[in-house]
Amino acid sequence: MFHVRKANDRGHANHGWLDTYHTFSFSSYYDPDHMGFRSLRVMNEDYVASGNGFGTHPHKDMEIVTYVLEGALEHKDSMGTGEVLRPGEFQRMTAGTGITHSEFNPSATEATHLYQIWLLPEATGLQPSYEQKRFDDGAMDNQLRLVASRDGADGALLIHQDARIYLAKLAEGVQVEHAIAAGRHAWLQVLRGTVTAGGQTLEASDGLAVSDEPLLAIQASSDAEIMLFDLA
Numbered sequence: 001m002f003h004v005r006k007a008n009d010r011g012h013a014n015h016g017w018l019d020t021y022h023t024f025s026f027s028s029y030y031d032p033d034h035m036g037f038r039s040l041r042v043m044n045e046d047y048v049a050s051g052n053g054f055g056t057h058p059h060k061d062m063e064i065v066t067y068v069l070e071g072a073l074e075h076k077d078s079m080g081t082g083e084v085l086r087p088g089e090f091q092r093m094t095a096g097t098g099i100t101h102s103e104f105n106p107s108a109t110e111a112t113h114l115y116q117i118w119l120l121p122e123a124t125g126l127q128p129s130y131e132q133k134r135f136d137d138g139a140m141d142n143q144l145r146l147v148a149s150r151d152g153a154d155g156a157l158l159i160h161q162d163a164r165i166y167l168a169k170l171a172e173g174v175q176v177e178h179a180i181a182a183g184r185h186a187w188l189q190v191l192r193g194t195v196t197a198g199g200q201t202l203e204a205s206d207g208l209a210v211s212d213e214p215l216l217a218i219q220a221s222s223d224a225e226i227m228l229f230d231l232a
Contacts, residue, residue, distance in 0.1 A: 023042075
């Protein structure tokens with residue numbers, strides 16, 4: 001079973017400094033038919049204006065992952081972490097028992113384009129922690145590269161949920177396949193370009209929920225970048 005979430009059907013808010021799109025209900029956007037998918041609770045695509053960002057704010061009991069497509073994002077948190085996230089880098093923050101953080105576009109001229117994703121953790125009250133890692137483009141070229149998982153396999157970041165997150169950059173015409181074990185599900189998010197999957201044409205910012213299917217084949221109709229979630 002395949003269900004498409006088209007980009008134009010998402011929630012949207014433009015705050016001037018932040019232009020944001022919500023695949024699932026978030027903040028003032030509420031849609032009871034789109035509250036999340038499995039453990040995937042938030043899928044926000046954000047454009048942050050130069051010299052602006054999210055001021056210090058709290059989170060608790062959430063796995064938060066961030067991926068920058070363009071520009072940079074400066075991260076600071078109550079654990080003393082201070083990092084700049086750039087394209088090709090993946091960030092995981094476990095909010096656990098409670099954490100405050102800020103995310104800021106340090107550029108004076110360029111906007112930042114990013115995805116911020118929340119997954120429900122497998123347990124509450126976890127110790128807060130932070131990880132950030134660069135994954136070489138070559139490791140994602142025309143193949144699915146594991147970037148986060150519960151066991152941190154193959155150098156992936158560790159997330160506290162039974163989920164595996166993959167990234168891939170596909171040249172036009174290339175097809176990749178992902179086997180989905182019985183009882184598991186998948187979510188495909190198209191970051192750039194156009195692909196076909198599950199008999200559907202998906203363009204940039206479209207999503208695809210997959211259940212009760214043994215295999216997901218993804219073919220790039222143009223050069224494309226995708227993020228794939230394998231979920232319990």
